[in-house]
Amino acid sequence: MKDKLNICIVGPFDAGVAALRQQGHAVFYLAHTEEVFFNLPEALEIKSFAPDLVLQVECLGRRTLLQGLDELDCPTFFWATDPHLNLHWHSSYARLFDQTLSTQKSIVPLFKADGVKDVRWLPRFALDMASPPIAERKNDIAFVGRLSEQRPGRKWMVDFINSRVGERTFPVEQSLTYSEMLALYQDTKIIPNESILGEVNFRLFEGTSCGCLLLTQDLGDEQASLFEPGKEMDTYADAIELEEKLKLYLGNDQLVQSMSEAAYKRVHSEHLPSHRIETILEYVKDAVRCRSVGPDADKWLAITVASMWESGMLKIPVGEVLSLLSTVKQDESVVIATLRVQTVVGAGSVIEENLMMLLGGKMFEDSFRLNFTASAAALRLGNWDAAKAFWYRYLNAAKGSKLPPKTPKDLLILWAKELKRHDMFFRGGFSFNSKTHLPHTVMDCLVALNEAQPGDVGVLKLIETMLRSRKELDQVRDGFLTSLVAQEFKDWRLAFELGMTNLHTYRLDEGMKKLEVARTLAHEKGQERAFAMTLRSRDQSGQISKRLQEY
Structure with a gap:
């Protein structure tokens, strides 16, 4: 690799650009673009700039989707700065790049599970500021x-x-x-x-x-x-x-x-920008060309556009979205994206035709995601037979055996459990509306179930079981738990969970009162020892136990 590189940076990274230039590298910098779809090779040709590296830094304001990356003869990197809120479109957009850099180390495996080949951790950066005493x-x-x-x-x-x-x-x-x-x-x-x-x-x-x-x-x-x-x-x-x-x-x-x-x-x-630049340049040394090209690149861009449009991030006519999807190879990912977009606009008759075509043509029978999405679409249309048919297709492909679903509620619960097994739990940043969107994750299914039957104890218990290990969702869990405890008010374990959730979400007084209630209920049932063991396992600092003694 050359000592001094020509580097193209698209997206806000002023401090990084300054660090690169200070090191003697030539930088073509596009902090913002006016267009949503930006043809990068054309811009480089106008500037007569031949890059040794292209780095796009995610902009959290106006979004830019680069086109023509497959034409460039250099490594292409995408720095996902908010993947915890945007993975629903990042995982398809990342296919257009050789390397994806995630600010969140915990999300690197999720990118890889979605098929992104080269994903690495690159945390956010600090700034060189004065520090008064x-x-x-x-x-x-x-x-x-x-x-x-x-x-x-x-x-x-x-x-x-x-x-x-x-x-x-x-x-x-x-x-x-x-x-x-x-x-x-x-x-x-x-x-x-x-x-x-x-x-x-x-x-x-x-x-x-x-x-x-x-x-x-x-x-x-x-x-x-x-x-x-x-x-x-x-x-x-x-x-x-x-x-x-x-x-x-x-x-x-x-x-x-x-x-x-x-x-x-x-x-x-x-943690200064110069340190992140050093890491990026190290990553360049072993970068391998693995981006999507040609028709495959067009496909992933179309899916990205559909995902962003479905979430409300991209304000373009739906006709443009469907046109992009219709002009690429109709594989399972494209069909799924199309069904989701068609659902948002209420294209019921078209969806019905598509579902019948999938069943009649025995298309994508082995695809879990396709069968789930199509089953959810059939439920939305009230086509119970088709909804079950896609479930049984999945079971047959997975060689599984489960009790047959008797109601739409049963079927959605079955899908939720399978989604959990496939680690499709939650879409951060996607504001799911059960009346507008097709479910995509465990949480989507749980929300749809709860909204269809508010206060259903069985559904609330399922939600509690599913969310218990997801501490990052405590704010969401709190509301469901409150509804459940109001009905199951003699269950000390539920009162305990609500108390701990209150403490995790800054409601100290409410949390301690709930824990006191849980302790009293456990005492009434002769389960003081079980309560003490449960508390000890969750109170690493010992502060909660100490505070509870004062009540």
């Missing part, structure tokens, strides 16, 4: 982020901290510019952090860039590998731990200074 900063603690009904956990966190900081300054800002946010951080000692779906987010890097102490949810090894808990930042597992950490750090400028300095040093040794 902690003692000179005006704000003890501050939070920047939008509060809305769609993010109840964030509001619960802010309300909880407000109730614990007393007279200390705690500004909460929802509409600052990026530079204003960084300036606020430079005048703040502690930054609390809350993630949407258990992801390592920008706030971790932004706060440490400004020399703040980050107090963030415990997200496990991925986050801990970036900054060391207890030394460079700190974590909490629930509201009790957050309260204890606030008591420890608020007013303790010396400790905050020591830990924020350690994080600031880590930023400058590992």
